[in-house]
Amino acid sequence: MRVAVISDTHGNAFALRAVLADIRATAPDLMLNLGDQVYGKADPRTAYELQAELGAVEVHGNTEEILSGSGELRDWLRAQLPAEAGCLPQTPLTQTAAEG
Template identity: 50%
Template sequence: MRLAILSDVHGNSFALRAVLKDVQATSPDALYNLGDTVWGASDPATAWALQAEFAPPTVRGNTDERMAGMRAGKDAMRGWVASQLPNDLAAQLGQLPTFVDVAGGEVRLAHGSPRDPWEALMLSGEEERPATPAELRERLGKFAGAVCVVGHTHQEMLRVQEGVSLVNAGPVSRQKDGLPVARWLLLTRQNAHWNIEFRRTPYDVQAAAAWARANAPTKIGEDEAAWLLAGQEP
């Protein structure tokens, strides 16, 4: 069994197209999307259309909650993104679950942690220190499977906790490590174990930045372009 998992598209159709092409070449049995679907400024309308057709969101991300009005703040960004999208989409995003178990219960999928899309699974505190075993146990809840895959922190991560592989798939868009390359994950079940492969897919970052500058409100577009070009938050 081969599972492709992506997260944090953030409205970047340019990065998503490249990832979908790369995913298709691996011929997975299923493709899952861990949320933060449209909150971004590099053609969110096309990014959503591609997700709706090829990679519908499996769980809701924290910015999906913001789009749905479940969390206040950042009204200018929310208003502009909403103007690019179908009127009923925000409500749909808000109705997605916080976690889903797949592959016969062996793999758990969430955005942040299974209990809260705003909570990082493997990091804690403002200094983003590694979570303690007790914190991990609490955030995972009653999970007896083999792998838990998340997104949210925009960092590729791998850790094993009491026999469970904890994986952060990394982001399709808005990288935070200075390397502006789209990320996704391939899980392969072989001989009763799951192999974990971090995938990196180059895309036309210049075109994504140019679209944001040309089409989004000035500050939103400039901030998005700076983030994408640098591969880290400005």
């Protein structure tokens, strides 16, 4: 089984595109996303959209909490993202292959 793992994208859509091109070329059987998907200033909206298309098994990273917190950083980040990205803080902390 071929497994691809992405993690700690932190909103960097530019680097994520390169990683995803490599992943697609290897045609994994399973993709895992270990979280910390959008917190960062490079391009959080595009990073979210690219990761939402993957159909990866996802778990919760510590920076997903920023979206459900309060403050200037949360307000800025939420303004950059589509409304559906508000679900990121609800991603599970753990998963098994059967759950994904």
